[in-house]
Amino acid sequence: MKERKSPIRLKGLIAFVIIILVISVFWLLVIDCVVKREIERNGTDAVGAKVELKSADLSLFPMGLTLTGLQVTNPESPMQNSVEIERISFSIDGARLLGRKVLVEEMEVTGVRFNTTRSRSGAIRKTAATGKTSGSEKKAGKLPTDLFKLPDPKEILKGADLPSLALVEKLKADLNSAETKWQEKFKELPGKKEFDEYKERFDKLKATQGGGGLEALLGGAAGFAELQKDIQNDLDKIKSAQKEIDSITSGFKSRISAAAKAPEQDLKRIMKKYTLSPDSLSNLGSALLGQKAGTYIETALKWNKRLAPVIERVKERRGNAEVIRHPRKRGVTVRFKDKTPTPDILIRTLNFSVLTAQGEFAGKVTDITPDAEIHGRPMRLSVDATEVDWADKIKIDGTIDRTAPTAPIDTVTASIKGAKIESISLSESEEFPISINSAVAQLKMKANMSGEVIKANADISLKELKLDRGKTPETGKEKNALGKGLSSALSSINELKIGIEVSGTREKYAVKITSGLDSLLKGIVENQMKAQVATFENELRKEIEAKTAGPLKGLDTSLGPLQDISGLLSGQLGFGNELLKQPSSSTPGKPASPLPFKLPF
Amino acid sequence: MLRLIARFLRILNSEADPWAISIALCLGMLAGLTPFYTLHNLGVLLILLLFRLNISAFILSLILCSGLAYLLDPLFHYFGLALLTSGSLSGLWISLYDSTFWRLTGFNNSIILGSVLFSALLFAPLALLLKIIIIKYREHILAVVNRTRLMTAFKASKLYRIYSGLGTLRTGGGAG
Numbered sequence: 001m002k003e004r005k006s007p008i009r010l011k012g013l014i015a016f017v018i019i020i021l022v023i024s025v026f027w028l029l030v031i032d033c034v035v036k037r038e039i040e041r042n043g044t045d046a047v048g049a050k051v052e053l054k055s056a057d058l059s060l061f062p063m064g065l066t067l068t069g070l071q072v073t074n075p076e077s078p079m080q081n082s083v084e085i086e087r088i089s090f091s092i093d094g095a096r097l098l099g100r101k102v103l104v105e106e107m108e109v110t111g112v113r114f115n116t117t118r119s120r121s122g123a124i125r126k127t128a129a130t131g132k133t134s135g136s137e138k139k140a141g142k143l144p145t146d147l148f149k150l151p152d153p154k155e156i157l158k159g160a161d162l163p164s165l166a167l168v169e170k171l172k173a174d175l176n177s178a179e180t181k182w183q184e185k186f187k188e189l190p191g192k193k194e195f196d197e198y199k200e201r202f203d204k205l206k207a208t209q210g211g212g213g214l215e216a217l218l219g220g221a222a223g224f225a226e227l228q229k230d231i232q233n234d235l236d237k238i239k240s241a242q243k244e245i246d247s248i249t250s251g252f253k254s255r256i257s258a259a260a261k262a263p264e265q266d267l268k269r270i271m272k273k274y275t276l277s278p279d280s281l282s283n284l285g286s287a288l289l290g291q292k293a294g295t296y297i298e299t300a301l302k303w304n305k306r307l308a309p310v311i312e313r314v315k316e317r318r319g320n321a322e323v324i325r326h327p328r329k330r331g332v333t334v335r336f337k338d339k340t341p342t343p344d345i346l347i348r349t350l351n352f353s354v355l356t357a358q359g360e361f362a363g364k365v366t367d368i369t370p371d372a373e374i375h376g377r378p379m380r381l382s383v384d385a386t387e388v389d390w391a392d393k394i395k396i397d398g399t400i401d402r403t404a405p406t407a408p409i410d411t412v413t414a415s416i417k418g419a420k421i422e423s424i425s426l427s428e429s430e431e432f433p434i435s436i437n438s439a440v441a442q443l444k445m446k447a448n449m450s451g452e453v454i455k456a457n458a459d460i461s462l463k464e465l466k467l468d469r470g471k472t473p474e475t476g477k478e479k480n481a482l483g484k485g486l487s488s489a490l491s492s493i494n495e496l497k498i499g500i501e502v503s504g505t506r507e508k509y510a511v512k513i514t515s516g517l518d519s520l521l522k523g524i525v526e527n528q529m530k531a532q533v534a535t536f537e538n539e540l541r542k543e544i545e546a547k548t549a550g551p552l553k554g555l556d557t558s559l560g561p562l563q564d565i566s567g568l569l570s571g572q573l574g575f576g577n578e579l580l581k582q583p584s585s586s587t588p589g590k591p592a593s594p595l596p597f598k599l600p601f
Numbered sequence: 602m603l604r605l606i607a608r609f610l611r612i613l614n615s616e617a618d619p620w621a622i623s624i625a626l627c628l629g630m631l632a633g634l635t636p637f638y639t640l641h642n643l644g645v646l647l648i649l650l651l652f653r654l655n656i657s658a659f660i661l662s663l664i665l666c667s668g669l670a671y672l673l674d675p676l677f678h679y680f681g682l683a684l685l686t687s688g689s690l691s692g693l694w695i696s697l698y699d700s701t702f703w704r705l706t707g708f709n710n711s712i713i714l715g716s717v718l719f720s721a722l723l724f725a726p727l728a729l730l731l732k733i734i735i736i737k738y739r740e741h742i743l744a745v746v747n748r749t750r751l752m753t754a755f756k757a758s759k760l761y762r763i764y765s766g767l768g769t770l771r772t773g774g775g776a777g
Contacts, residue, residue: 007653008651008652009650012649012651012652013651016647016650098701100704100707330710330712331677331678331681332678334682334694334711336695338699
């Protein structure tokens, strides 16, 4: 008989233990690479450009992670890193990790640098690395590129569609159409032939009236009445037609008059486009500084948007549960109410040190979590540095409050005293480059974003200021009197106050900048531009006149055919009226007929 | 793969316990249909190794069901999400959510819950059905199949040589 084997095999248990051990050892050997790859992969997906990490080191006892050499490419400029971090280290609460909660009490982030150069492009295939207009370019206060150089009027008008020409063409076409229409209509109206017939009928009636008795007399009266009615009908038709043609002619006269003035309107429009208005002159300084301010605002908004996945997750409430969406094929995680609610991820304190070209400063961020509504405390950023190389005092306080997800509020206040500024470009316009050579700056700034609504203001005071009016790229010298005037004016400025106000929504905001540069630049530019503008206007007028003279020629006499028709109608009206006034009887002493015709009795 | 199929056929055609084969196939289905790196699959592995179950059947089923899982994932997701967000079950989920062990199982993920429950519901009936099929196959079909032309052709194939080779190896070279 065959021996029945036990259903349990102890060797299997040993094999299981061995398999677990092998997996654990393998995991320990490869986990650093896995962590590195996952950070790079998820980071690249989130940023839209390469995120690279030099190394990751996961330790189990105590559980923690150290990342070194993190580079986050700027998606808009793939040869630059938005941020580069030398080292990130933190320990994780292992017990909580078993419950799928990541709690980091303290994270150290050192050697943070912004906008560093990359050795190779960090673009990924799906993003268009170049040729993309950035938001800052789109929204920043823009200085006209050819601010002090008026273009050649011939070049402006070359291929340009002048509205005056279109107006004249349309007018001519309408005139032709009206002329054709009225010539046709005139043919349909009662004319000389009809009135000759009426005259004939009248004569016949008159003749029969003379030789008949009472019967003939009464019959003649009825004939006269009928004839009178027919003539009156035709006269009404002619009167109505004449009224209509006179109204049309009057309309065309107005249009001809407007067409004659249209070239002047074109001139005004082009002048407005290519020359600076008094308003734009008075905001010249603002437009100049607006470029830089716009760039900073756009950068801040971009980072705010980029940080969104870190500070809040896409959640959807379904009854007592909260659904958190994951990428495809990973399903969704449903979160239920904890007995003691705690966020899934929480970094209590993050200490960081930032390296800038001017020196180093440190700060901290507290309560970083994508589950702020559970944590109940907003994320706070604070920098309070008093002994830095490049400023006397830096104080920045920021709050990103997502404790009420439907009413997010982000605020930041900054105060910088005694900041030494060197070589900052204010305007990179070829025509009007300006940079700050050196200055000591004071800044007070407050910004608030509630949902999509932004409100911010900043007061900047620059002392010991040395502005540099850059030289024209071709010659290295000032080309004209204007440039010389500007250089002289800018070199005399040693103090400047700038006020910036931003209001609106994230997508559509207005930046108002006030500075001492406005009145100074207006005076200089206005004087220097006056003569140039006058010459430009004269030349432009000549060019426009040359272009429009031909089409406008003969427009005055173009109403002739319509006026002729009106004249003919007047003639026929007169003829008809004369006919109505013809005496039907020359018998003296007879009472007058109630009809316009004089009856023969 | 050929060796695996041959091994499975040999077991199927042997006198091995039908339960051992059918349960191994069902365990393979459970591991295959559910996300691989999950805690419950450690339990599946322990059961497979500790009990005298057919490993070839398990691996074959695991491979087939892993492929099938790609097609069924959307279904598991909707099934799992419907259960997780069902008001009547919220008490159960909240109590499980408070337990570290259950959190480690990842039960609150829609695909994990959907696929595990789907496989678990299918497990017992499928095991029973497979056992019956194996018995019926051995009783009625095996002899008929052996006589078919197809089987004659199969016996001349590489797969059959592997199949026969396994038997030779197991019996110590055939001669001994």
